[in-house]
Amino acid sequence: MGQKPSKLESYFLCDKEASDNIYRYIDKKVQPNTEYLCMCSRTVDKVVQYLYHNLQTELKKTLSWKYISIKEILKSGSLGKSTAVKEKSDIDLIIFLNGISSIEELSQLMPNIVSSLKTLMERLADDQSITWISDLEVMRTTKFSLGLILKTVNDDGTTFDCEMDLLPSLDITTTKSLLDIYSEMEQSDEDLRRYYSACLSRVQKNFVNENTQPAKVKNLIRFIKFWVKVEQIPLRSYFIELLVIYNNRQHNRKHLATCHVDFNFYDHLKECLRILTNCETLKITFSDNYDYRNYGKPPSSFTVVFGTLLGYPPVNTNVQTVPYLLDPANPYMNVASSLEKSRIVSQKAQELLDNWDRIFP
Structure with a gap:
């Protein structure tokens, strides 16, 4: 008996004409009109x-x-x-x-x-x-x-x-430097730090917008969000945005010496999936706005407290807890899923890679 197709594969089979061209599929099935x-x-x-x-x-x-x-x-x-x-x-x-x-x-x-x-x-x-x-x-x-x-x-x-x-x-980011804001946060208790999250929204939005060019990068973000929605995978929207940005930077750095940094959708999707297969041991930080080592060890995975802007538990200064993907705007916010949910993410990513040739011929 053949393996039952995944939900994503079933979606593709329903519209073979569109799925023959990934950008056409995204435009027709994924991106809001x-x-x-x-x-x-x-x-x-x-x-x-x-x-x-x-x-x-x-x-x-x-x-x-x-x-x-x-x-x-x-x-x-x-x-x-x-x-x-x-x-x-x-x-x-x-x-x-x-x-x-x-x-x-x-x-x-x-x-x-x-x-x-x-x-x-x-x-x-x-x-x-x-x-x-x-x-x-x-x-x-x-x-x-x-x-x-x-x-x-x-x-x-x-x-x-x-x-x-x-x-x-x-709107504290227009009147204070980020380093001053982070210093305030360092002196605050865990509960008060949560109120800084929305205050850093402008930095978060600018970071995503500045790092999602060319347009193909946002198409990849949308497609992974679509996969997450269809397969009901426990990943947050902001996590996906940051994951794609991180992978794109790593890819460009790797291929810079060869002067070949063209964005191939399928290559980047595979690279993101390979990262997710090891989601339980994920360790990702960004150095654009801070060095996380100056603010204690990365925090353990946080609890949902509001919409796409979420809170976090106390920073663990003694034990480095994984998985973590630190918000580039906030050294005290870990946007990764919990260890238990990360196991589900890893399994789903591996399933998609295993069925790659059948879904993306």
Whole structure:
């Protein structure tokens, strides 16, 4: 009896014409189409304008002694970084606030801020005069964020779901150097460090955007995300982005001497999969913004606390715990999966390599 095809292989078999050309397949089956991206963009713009016009007044009700306003709303997440896949696209709205003097003060005010955001968004969904939204589901409320699914109404009456996380934050990277921020984090306890994550979102987004050229790099990110979605593999979106960037850098460094650094999709996919087959012993760091050795040993794998921007457990300064892939923007954030989940990742990656010739003839 023949081996049962994987879910990814079954997807390919359903559309042989498209799968004969990987870029055609990605364009047809993986990448969100222009219409969907435009719908998401319109929804996000409307939410952003709604927050600009109403959040300050709402915050005044619960924090009457403070004058807090919005400085900027940064669009991040997979849609914000242009690495989204069909039917699994999220947006992070990083709400940079004025009127809060420090991360410590932000942590103290955060319960009121998140509560105000929740009240405000629920009022938006209940407002009968607003016709572009029909319903809202609060997926999660954490110390750091509000996770929502908005059911948006198009001009033709059709609806679609837009998943987003709202993350109140401070725009500290425009007023302080990263080294100064990391020094603050080093002096903070583990809980307070978590509030820096959203504050470093601009650095994270810029790092991904600056390191995903040519466009084929983002196509590889999308395809691996598609594989992860289809096979239900426990890997986070940001991890995949960083893995592809790391592999691309290693590949370019290896082939620089031969002056042959052309991006071959299949070669890069294989290289990423080979890395993932050893996911349990993964050790990846980036030296763009810091030397991780200056901030203790890499931390153990972190616990999910909000959307695509996640928290982490205390840094282990005595035992170097694997696997780890450290966030290039944050020396205290490990984006790798737990050891148990990494075993699943390794198994799935090996299965794809074993069936390579059948899936990618």
